[in-house]
Amino acid sequence: MESKETNTKTLESTNSVARPKKVTFRSIGRFLWENKSFTIGLLIVLFMLSLGIFADYIVPHDAYNGNPREKLLSPFWMKDSNPKYVLGTDYIGRDTFSRICYGLQVSIIIGFGSVAVSLTIALVIGIISGLSHPSLLDSILMRLTDVQMAFPFIVLAIIILSVVEPTIGSVILVLGLCSWAVRSRVIRSSVMIQKESDYVAAGIALGASKFRIAWKYILRNLLPSLVAAIPLDVANAIVLESLLSYMQIGLKPPIISLGSIMGDGRNYMASHWWMTAIPGFVILFFVLGLNLMGDTLQKKMTDVSVKG
Amino acid sequence: MFGTIVKRILQGILVLVLVVIITFVVLRLIPGDPARQMASDGSAQAVEEIRAEMGLDKPIYVQLFEYIPKLLTGQLGWSYFQKAPVFDVIVNTAPFTYALLFSAMILGVIMGLIFGIIAAVKAHTWVDRTLSAIAVVFQSMPTYWVATMLILIVSVQWGLLPAVGYKSPKYLILPAFVVSIPIFTAVLRNVRQNVMDGLSQEFSRAARARGISHITILFKYAFRNSLIPFITQIGGQVGVSLGTCVLIESVFSLPGMGMQILNAVLRRDYNLVQGLILILAATFVLINAIIDISYSYLDPRIRKAQGGL
Amino acid sequence: MSESILRVEDLKKHYPIKKGFFNRQVGTKYVVDGISFDIKSGETVALIGESGCGKTVLLRVLLGLEKQTSGKIFLKGIDISTLSKRERKKTYQKLGMIFQDTSGSMHPRMTIEQILEEALYLVGDRDRKSQYQKVTDVLLKVGLDPAFRNRLPIQLSGGQRQRVVIARALIINPAIVLADEPVSALDVSLQAQVLNLFMDLQENENLSMLFVAHDLAVVRQIAHRILIMYMGHILEEAPSNEIYSNAKHPYTKVLLIASPSIAKGINEESFHVGLKVGDTPDPANPPQGCLFCTRCMQAMERCYKERPERKEVSPGHFVCCHLIDEEES
Ligand SMILES: Nc1ncnc2c1ncn2[C@@H]1O[C@H](COP(=O)(O)OP(=O)(O)OP(=O)(O)O)[C@@H](O)[C@H]1O
Ligand code: SF4
Ligand SMILES: [Mg+2]
Numbered sequence: 001m002e003s004k005e006t007n008t009k010t011l012e013s014t015n016s017v018a019r020p021k022k023v024t025f026r027s028i029g030r031f032l033w034e035n036k037s038f039t040i041g042l043l044i045v046l047f048m049l050s051l052g053i054f055a056d057y058i059v060p061h062d063a064y065n066g067n068p069r070e071k072l073l074s075p076f077w078m079k080d081s082n083p084k085y086v087l088g089t090d091y092i093g094r095d096t097f098s099r100i101c102y103g104l105q106v107s108i109i110i111g112f113g114s115v116a117v118s119l120t121i122a123l124v125i126g127i128i129s130g131l132s133h134p135s136l137l138d139s140i141l142m143r144l145t146d147v148q149m150a151f152p153f154i155v156l157a158i159i160i161l162s163v164v165e166p167t168i169g170s171v172i173l174v175l176g177l178c179s180w181a182v183r184s185r186v187i188r189s190s191v192m193i194q195k196e197s198d199y200v201a202a203g204i205a206l207g208a209s210k211f212r213i214a215w216k217y218i219l220r221n222l223l224p225s226l227v228a229a230i231p232l233d234v235a236n237a238i239v240l241e242s243l244l245s246y247m248q249i250g251l252k253p254p255i256i257s258l259g260s261i262m263g264d265g266r267n268y269m270a271s272h273w274w275m276t277a278i279p280g281f282v283i284l285f286f287v288l289g290l291n292l293m294g295d296t297l298q299k300k301m302t303d304v305s306v307k308g
Numbered sequence: 309m310f311g312t313i314v315k316r317i318l319q320g321i322l323v324l325v326l327v328v329i330i331t332f333v334v335l336r337l338i339p340g341d342p343a344r345q346m347a348s349d350g351s352a353q354a355v356e357e358i359r360a361e362m363g364l365d366k367p368i369y370v371q372l373f374e375y376i377p378k379l380l381t382g383q384l385g386w387s388y389f390q391k392a393p394v395f396d397v398i399v400n401t402a403p404f405t406y407a408l409l410f411s412a413m414i415l416g417v418i419m420g421l422i423f424g425i426i427a428a429v430k431a432h433t434w435v436d437r438t439l440s441a442i443a444v445v446f447q448s449m450p451t452y453w454v455a456t457m458l459i460l461i462v463s464v465q466w467g468l469l470p471a472v473g474y475k476s477p478k479y480l481i482l483p484a485f486v487v488s489i490p491i492f493t494a495v496l497r498n499v500r501q502n503v504m505d506g507l508s509q510e511f512s513r514a515a516r517a518r519g520i521s522h523i524t525i526l527f528k529y530a531f532r533n534s535l536i537p538f539i540t541q542i543g544g545q546v547g548v549s550l551g552t553c554v555l556i557e558s559v560f561s562l563p564g565m566g567m568q569i570l571n572a573v574l575r576r577d578y579n580l581v582q583g584l585i586l587i588l589a590a591t592f593v594l595i596n597a598i599i600d601i602s603y604s605y606l607d608p609r610i611r612k613a614q615g616g617l
Numbered sequence: 618m619s620e621s622i623l624r625v626e627d628l629k630k631h632y633p634i635k636k637g638f639f640n641r642q643v644g645t646k647y648v649v650d651g652i653s654f655d656i657k658s659g660e661t662v663a664l665i666g667e668s669g670c671g672k673t674v675l676l677r678v679l680l681g682l683e684k685q686t687s688g689k690i691f692l693k694g695i696d697i698s699t700l701s702k703r704e705r706k707k708t709y710q711k712l713g714m715i716f717q718d719t720s721g722s723m724h725p726r727m728t729i730e731q732i733l734e735e736a737l738y739l740v741g742d743r744d745r746k747s748q749y750q751k752v753t754d755v756l757l758k759v760g761l762d763p764a765f766r767n768r769l770p771i772q773l774s775g776g777q778r779q780r781v782v783i784a785r786a787l788i789i790n791p792a793i794v795l796a797d798e799p800v801s802a803l804d805v806s807l808q809a810q811v812l813n814l815f816m817d818l819q820e821n822e823n824l825s826m827l828f829v830a831h832d833l834a835v836v837r838q839i840a841h842r843i844l845i846m847y848m849g850h851i852l853e854e855a856p857s858n859e860i861y862s863n864a865k866h867p868y869t870k871v872l873l874i875a876s877p878s879i880a881k882g883i884n885e886e887s888f889h890v891g892l893k894v895g896d897t898p899d900p901a902n903p904p905q906g907c908l909f910c911t912r913c914m915q916a917m918e919r920c921y922k923e924r925p926e927r928k929e930v931s932p933g934h935f936v937c938c939h940l941i942d943e944e945e946s
Contacts, residue, residue: 037444146323147330150589152551152566158573159331159581162338198722205680205714206739206789207706216735220726239450243555246452262453273460280453288448295444311636 041292045231048286052104059098061085064254066093075274087278090264096275100282103258106251107286110172110241111234117176118233119226122183127214129184130191142188148181153240158249166250174244175237183229187222194218228301231294235287242283258283313601320593327589328582332375335578336368362388375582384586385579389572394583397568402587404474404564408483408553409546416488416549417542420495427496428503429526439496447493451552455486455559472561483560487552491545498541543599547592554588621694622793622825623679624655628688630671630678630849634901646901648674650849651688656793661819661826663836663857665872666846669897672829673717675846676795679827680714681705693792711740713786717797717829719778723770729756729781730766733788740789755788760814776807783814793825800835808835815839834876837861842933845869848900848908851927855934865936867913907939915940 032039051058061084071093074080078088087096129141157174164170194200200217208217238258244250245259253260258279265275343358359365363374378385384394427439462482463471470479503526515525554566561567565584572580630649633642648671656662666672677683679690681702690698692710700708716722723732733752742748753763759780770778779799786794799815800808816839818824830836836843836857843860845853845868853866864870898904898911907913910920917939925937 143319143323143326146319146593147326149547150323150327150592151585152554152569152588154551154555155569155573155581155585155588158570159334159338162573163334198716198718199724201677201680201682202714202716202722202785203735203739205682205712206736207702208739217724221724224726235448242450243452247558262456266456269456269460270464276453276456276460280450280457283453284445284449287450288445291444291448 035296037292038296041231041289041294041296044285044289045293048104048282048289049108051101052108055098055101055105059095059101061095061098063094063098063102063256066090066095068093074272075278078274088274090261090275091268096261096278099256099261100258100279102256103261103279104282104286106168106255106257107238107241107283109168110175111238113168113172114175114179114237114241115230115233117172118180118237119183119230121176121180122187123219123222123226125180126184126187127191127218130188131195131210131214131218133192133195141184145181145184148178151178153178154243154247157240157244161244161249166244166252168251168255171241171244171250175240179233179236179240183226183233187226190222190225191218194221225298225301228294228297231290231297235290235294238290239283239287242279316597316600320597323593324586324590328376328379328586329372331582331585332372333368335576335581336364336371338576341576341578379586384583387572387577387580389575389577390580394579397580398565398583398587401563401565401568404562405553405557405566406591408480408487408557408562408564409549411480411484412487412549412553413491413542413546415484416491416545417495419488419492421499423492424496424499425503425526427500428507429522431500431504436500440500443493443496446489449489451486451489452555452559454489455483455556458482458486459560474562479560479562483553483556483562486556487549490552491549494541494545495538498538502537539602540599543596546595546599550588550592619660620658621691622656622658622660623827624691625679626653626689626691628652628675628678628690629686630674630683631686644901647903648849648900649678649685650903652846652849652851654844654851654854656825656827658825659819659823660841661815661824661828661839663840663843664827664829664846665831665833665836665843667831667897669900670846671849671900672831672846673797676714676797676827676829679795680712706741711789711791713789713791713794715782715786715794715796715799717801719775719782719802720770722782723778725770728767728769729773732770732781733766733785736785736789742789751788755784758787758818759784775803776810779803779807779811780814783811787818787822793827795827795829797829798831799828801831812839832876833860833872845872848898848903850908850937851935852909852938853934853936859931859934863931863934865930865934865941866909866938867915867940868909907937909938 032042066089070082070085070089071091075088075096076083076086082089085095085097087100089095090099125141125145129138132138156178160174160177161170164174194217200213203213203217241250242257242259242262245257246263248260248263250259251257261279262276265272265279269276341359341364343355343362343364356365363371366374375385382395384398386392387394387397390397423439427436430436459471459482462468469482471482473479507526516522553564554569556562557564557566558570565588569581569584569588571577572584628649629647629651632646632648634644634646635641636643650671652675654662664672664675674683678685681697685698688698689696692708692712695708695710697705697708697710724735727735730752733755734748737743737748737751742751752766756763756765761777761780761784765773765777765781770781773781779802783796783799786796796815800811803811812835815824815826815828819826819839828836828840833843840857842854842856844851845860845866847868853860853864853869855863860869861873864873898908904910904921906919906921906923907916907925910916913920919939923939925939925941927935927937928941929935930941
């Protein structure tokens, strides 16, 4: 208390604490090395993405029309195989590998598309109800999320897909409409906590508008954890899409889905089990990769956002 | 406290009313109605007659206003295709679904608890890493695919367990196992994290310093601390698992509510769909209400926040 | 007499207590219950009171974060208590706030620069170039290297964060700074540094300040006047020296004794003080008589029945206690 002159004049020097990390190749490399499960996941996902995205250039055979003389072939490691068809052929002689590439393409589009839809709905509803919290509007929106969660997904999907024709667009909408509630709850509670925070109070005290608070303060703190949740949500959507196609409520031929490839094999399961097993393994690996990424991202994101 | 319970129950009822109305309206928007499927000769006249008999020729809101009072007096109506009261169909099928849900919950929770605690105690060893790897792989498997594969391997190839239908409780083993997988992985992760947090906390370390045995610390201190997050999570799992049950029943052709509902939707058996959705939604709402209430009872902070002090 | 910066008249903030299903109001919490004071230009007034007495709520009302139940707030003569947020902004009179929870008052994902620029932006200063310069200037003023501008709050130490928060209060060129326990969370050596910073600012910037603390020792060097707050009321108000040398209210004396560094200097005999066992009364159910009567060692029969009036015992020294009457008679 006594040495008044000394300390305020000497500046707090900057080298006492770590500088903010710059994103460099080295720092990315270090991150990948330190988070090996993330890296494995990333590699799997990149592999699957490139199979799907570049399907047109990769596929060795016509995925839509088969050669009936070469039907029901086994994959390469089995006796009855033909080196031309790595993963065998289906009951009308279509190349399974080619079909899987197109199936992945559809999975990717629907996975990311439906997550975009559900996240948008979740954000709008979560932010509005969180900001308006003790209000009629908030209660209405919360009951709406309750309603969504109370419906068994599969039933809701069947009902909606009986009303609208199952196309890529409508399946995206159905999946999006059936899976926003949980996220919107999470967003709402984060908004409610942030709303009471002193950093928001500091903004309001200086006259920040509601819109600015929502956009510059609350969303900014919300976004990283939402981004971290994307891989997990996409994984979920991919499984649900394949399920719909497997049960023949989802996409209809000629659109190829991993689920319908699996469904095609169902009638031959006892004798040709791989026809059901292989597409399942593809989904499993894709989803596994996404989950591995998502787990790490979520851990990293919550580390910062909880406390400043 | 009492106010909270009443409020929660009224909220639940409101949700169910909304579920009923939405189902009612959407069902009638689906092209194709039961009359067309029921008319034996398929003639337009026969269809019209059946429609008139069932009241389907009236505007939707009129039908709704006729349906709701019936519902309130407990009349769920008649299933056109089962040729039985909806209530009877539910009574006959619900036990399968609840038995499946219940046994899967038990199985998943117990496995998750055991392996979660093991993983926490052996944190950061190869045991833990293996368990975590298994959990993430299990979590990534599409349940309906696992169900199909299990039927193929366990029933068809090995002939160990019956595959489809229901004749004895044995028929529940495979489906229950499949439904329990997501529960198992979620519980394992949750328990591992919470017990680890508990073990690293001050009171656990102090207890260890006082020479209290490892097992006692684990169950008396660390585990008790993770009870609240654990219970909340189980509540969330019940909801998700109910959906899985509906799905898995149809893969295993278990004659439960899930099987019924899928067929009923496809056949436009309005009253049956309506009744089954109501029961499933009510189960979900009820379980979550119970969880919420017991949660607020366990954690006074929540109780305060809800009761407005 | 210098210009009045912040004048508060009989300010009250009551919270309804709601219960049950219909959220019926079952009572009222008198958190701030009739507070008046006047802060002059260049003056630092300390507001002292124990935890939960309503200090933060008072500041939140002053900031407009919460609407007062009744009473008036004059900022440089303008009654801002009746103004809407937008009208408030138009007066161009700004309040600089230092929140009690330093870390919590900074957005965890904004850099120091963004936090400070946001404050400028909100008060209407939107010129990027001058913003940059102002951030540099204010960081230097609070004793931080301007290179800190690109850090996130989490990358700073506690003392550095405190300086950033002070910088945010200063950068908008406020009429007055409201500081909510700005040093309570810091360890002793850091407390001294930050207090010195405030003293520099008093000297160089003619800073007016309402400085909240729960401990009399902290404000000894920087406060010109001290208000003693208890359960939403001011029990004693006096120039700083008067409080330390000639406190009248039993509660003030308890607070003095509670700070060892001050207690040493005073003759304990003259203060037969102490606290009766028992808790602070519930703000929803304040005692009918003197607010302090449940804990006051000198409480008399009259104290339980009758609220003491606010009396001026010497120029600028006000006390609410029946003992004053006893002394006079
Ligand atoms: N929004 C609110 N609704 C109801 N009561 C409130 C509200 N905000 C604060 N209170 C009550 O007002 C009282 C005073 O709180 P306040 O935060 O002002 O105390 P304080 O003097 O700042 O204490 P501390 O030194 O611990 O910061 C507390 O009893 C608190 O419970
Ligand atoms: S009025 Fe009575 S109870 Fe209150 S402070 Fe004075 S002496 Fe104590
Ligand atoms: Mg406070």
